[in-house]
Amino acid sequence: MTASLRLLWIGAFAFFLSFFLLLAALPLYARAVGIGDRAIGGVLGAFAFAAMLVRPWAGWAADRHGRRPLMLAGALVFVVASLAYSLTTGVLGLLAVRLLHGCGMGLYPTAASAVVADLASPDRRGALMGTFGAAANIAMALAPIAGIAIADRLGFVPLFWLAACVAVVAVLLTRWLPETARRREKIPLTPGAMVSVEALVPSAILFLVMLGYGGLVTFLPIHATEQDVNPGLFFLVFALVVTAVRGYAGHLSDRFGRVAVAVGGLSLAGAALAAVALTRGAPSLMAAGVLYGAGFGALTTALMAWCVDVVDAKNRGRAMGTYYTALELGIGLGSLGAGFGVDAVGFTGTFLAAAAATLTGAALALTRGPVS
Secondary structure: OOHHHHHHHHHHHHHHHHHHHHHOHHHHHHHHOOOOHHHHHHHHHHHHHHHHHHHHHHHHHHHHHOHHHHHHHHHHHHHHHHHHHOOOOOHHHHHHHHHHHHHHHHHHHHHHHHHHHHHOOHHHHHHHHHHHHHHHHHHHHHHHHHHHHHHHHHOHHHHHHHHHHHHHHHHHHHHHOOOOOOOOOOOOOOOHHHOOHHHHHHHHHHHHHHHHHHHHHHHHHHHHHOOOOOOHHHHHHHHHHHHHHHHHHHHHHHHHOHHHHHHHHHHHHHHHHHHHHHOOOHHHHHHHHHHHHHHHHHHHHHHHHHHHHOOOHHHHHHHHHHHHHHHHHHHHHHHHHHHHHHHHHHHHHHHHHHHHHHHHHHHHHHOOOOOO
């Protein structure tokens, strides 16, 4: 990687590390300050809602005003939100901070992904996007366990301060990053201008994947606990495998095309969801985590590069905004739909439906032919 890409990778790692330090601890904090379990789901889920609303505008703004201002704003929001958690105790206060925090997630990754696209040559775009995505996955593998340990030993307030300090590192590194948007697209701010039509197909495939992912991350912990299995085994294996395969999957997509790698990843992810539905026990759950990690790492890398392939340089921000909007929308609707599904048909039927949605994405990808 170039010096700018290395700087971007470390900054992105700090950004996601700040986020994942708080991910597992925040539900415990909400319960500790007296918020009921029903309200916890809605309050914490507001994060994804805010990120989803911000992402289309962020994609437009990254093309109109440059990448670096959006990244700086997102990292600064993470600093403020991390500190603000320690000042909130009620439902409304925590909801407001979660909405603010989600705005930061809508800003930084959208612009940062466009930076990778700006700096990567077309023949190495997939590999470098896979390497960039690994920053978030390494943070996801390490930070939740560390966050819980810090909260247990030192309390929640020191954890919030630590998350803020880590986000400050992301701010400082972003300030040193050169602006990569050499041409600014002067598109009026309209609803249509915030969506990349060219990127809709890979984004629609990602949406189908995230329907299953949203249901999985919401209800796998309960499903595993009912089997006396620690659900953390699945997520740990998943994060490690995603990290390991991203760069290699990106290289394969550069060589053999985005569709081939995306379909392979979608097939693995669908098989993993079916395995979660039909098998029981820790070994089966960990094997499913390996399959899902390999598939997820491959498909997301290929689909992100596909989105960039089909637009010109001045519209990469909007392409990334469309991609990440599909991601957030799929997670939100998948989580909501899985709630109704578990109530109606149980865990097995719900996870099989998630597998079907993922495999539908593979079928949609195959209709598009080779994309290189």
